[in-house]
Amino acid sequence: MSVTTENGAPVLCHHLSLASFRRLLRDYSLVCDSYSDAMVGSVPQRLEATDMGRRALGGAGI
Template identity: 65%
Template sequence: MICATTTPSSFRLCAVSLDPPHASKTDSAQQREQGVVISDLLDNNIFVPAEHGGGPYRLVLALKDRYLGLSVATERGAHVLSHHLSLTSFRRLFKDYSLVCESFANAAARLTPDRLEAIDMGRRAIHDEGSELLRERLKSKVEIDQETARRLFTLIHLLVSQTLPAGAD
């Protein structure tokens, strides 16, 4: 886990990790993306657990069956909350997000910039929908801003894509 102190608030994440940390299906591009997303998340985030006095916080995301386990502790390791979030309502979004990201990657070398921009606009729309759903589903446990939700959605998508068998959604 990496701790960063660039965000001055005590209501922020100082460390994020995925469990399993490097699933067997993770390729180098996914590992790089995961590293960038975590770094960006730690640089700037708002993370306010309900009824807690302040952190900073360590977050562990883990997949268990069709649930996402969120485990939050303070920087010093004191337990703050554990929550299991059903991923059922995210299944279509994860599938659509995977397809549009794959389309963008495959088309990058052969399409004009305006066509690539159209695909990327679709990707951003799905990303926004997923992050808003995540905010809604977590609001009773933790308040997060839009950018934090977007980065967490990306990490959850990476975790799901690393751990689910091919063809599963």
């Protein structure tokens, strides 16, 4: 993240590693894929179970 003045002069630059979010993003991606698969011709119970998993991850920060 870089902060500059209106003229474009640098004021602050902050580097943040996203490696700590890798597992969370991977798990969320898997849940989203499962949810999409469940929406196509699946039974409602599977869709509900997948949605509950997605909500559980939502409490983890997403």
